[in-house]
Amino acid sequence: MSKLEIRESQPGDLAGIEQIYGDAFPEEDLLPLVRELLDFGPSVLSIVAVDENAIAGHICFTFCQLEESEEMLALLGPLAVTPALHKQGIGSTLVQAGFKHMETSKAGCVFVLGDPNYYDRFGFQAEEKVLPPYPLPDEWHGAWQSIQLCDPEAPHEGKLTVPEPWRKSVLWTS
Ligand SMILES: CC(C)(COP(=O)(O)OP(=O)(O)OC[C@H]1O[C@@H](n2cnc3c(N)ncnc32)[C@H](O)[C@@H]1OP(=O)(O)O)[C@@H](O)C(=O)NCCC(=O)NCCS
Known part of the structure; x- marks a missing residue:
């Protein structure tokens, strides 16, 4: 792997990003969500890793809030890396x-619904007080996690309100 370039994604990256999600999630169709997030504008931060002019990885962060709160929070996801380049950081x-x-x-504060075995290395911990936008299946309980990046204005409690691309129960239940 040559020196990795990390930057915000651009419209011309779409095909490379789509390729990664097809390869990294062969059994899950995340492309509709990814396309909607990329189209959503400033509420979404989309970052790519570029290796030798090819998209090697992609991550999104969606800005969101708690019900009845103005504090800015973020939801991490999705995240994918091209399989041939896994385990290289x-x-x-x-x-x-x-x-x-x-x-x-x-x-x-950043929230994620993902495998705790992966996300705990960043300091994510099971989130008990802030509810995800949709009830999760029992077996996903520990997958709803958060990390506090700076001092909170107030203790977080309530339900996370997410923008349109994330308002599909299927994203939270299967
Ligand atoms: C998860 C993913 C993004 C990690 O990308 P990566 O570039 O390989 O990650 P890193 O190199 O930073 O970290 C690799 C480490 O994470 C571990 N890891 C990856 N997925 C894991 C998982 N689901 N559970 C536990 N550990 C995991 C690897 O075994 C490796 O461990 P090591 O450091 O002890 O060797 C990548 O494997 C991927 O795209 N997977 C398919 C899509 C996916 O599951 N995305 C969402 C994650 S919940």
């Missing part, structure tokens, strides 16, 4: 790059 680099952006965007 690309996923971690993308997560950390996103965290840096969160500091400038003043999003103090």
Whole structure:
């Protein structure tokens, strides 16, 4: 792998990003969500890792809030790395790059629905007080996680309100 370039995605990256999700999630069709997020505008931060002019990884962060709160929060996902380049630190680099952006965007807390065995390395912990937008299947309980990136204005409690691309129960239940 040559030196990785990390930058916000551009419209010309779409085909490369789509390729990664097809390869990394062969049994899950995340493309409709990814396309909607990329079209959604400034509420979504989309970052790519580029290796030798090819998209090697992609991550999205969607800015959101708790019901009845103005505090800026973020939802991480999806994240994918091209399978041939797994275990070379690309996923971690993308997560950390996103965290840096969160500091400038003043999003103090990031939520994720994902495998805790992967996300605990970044400091994510099971989230008990903030509910996901849709009830999760029992077996996914520990997959709903959060990380506090800076001091909270107030303790987080309530239900996460997400924008349109994430308002599909199927994204949270299967
Ligand atoms: C998860 C994913 C993004 C990690 O990308 P990556 O570039 O390989 O990640 P990194 O190199 O930063 O970290 C690799 C480490 O994570 C581990 N890892 C990856 N997925 C894991 C999982 N689901 N559970 C536990 N560990 C996992 C690898 O075994 C490796 O461990 P090591 O450091 O001990 O060798 C990538 O494997 C991927 O695209 N997977 C398919 C899509 C997916 O599951 N995305 C969402 C994650 S919940």
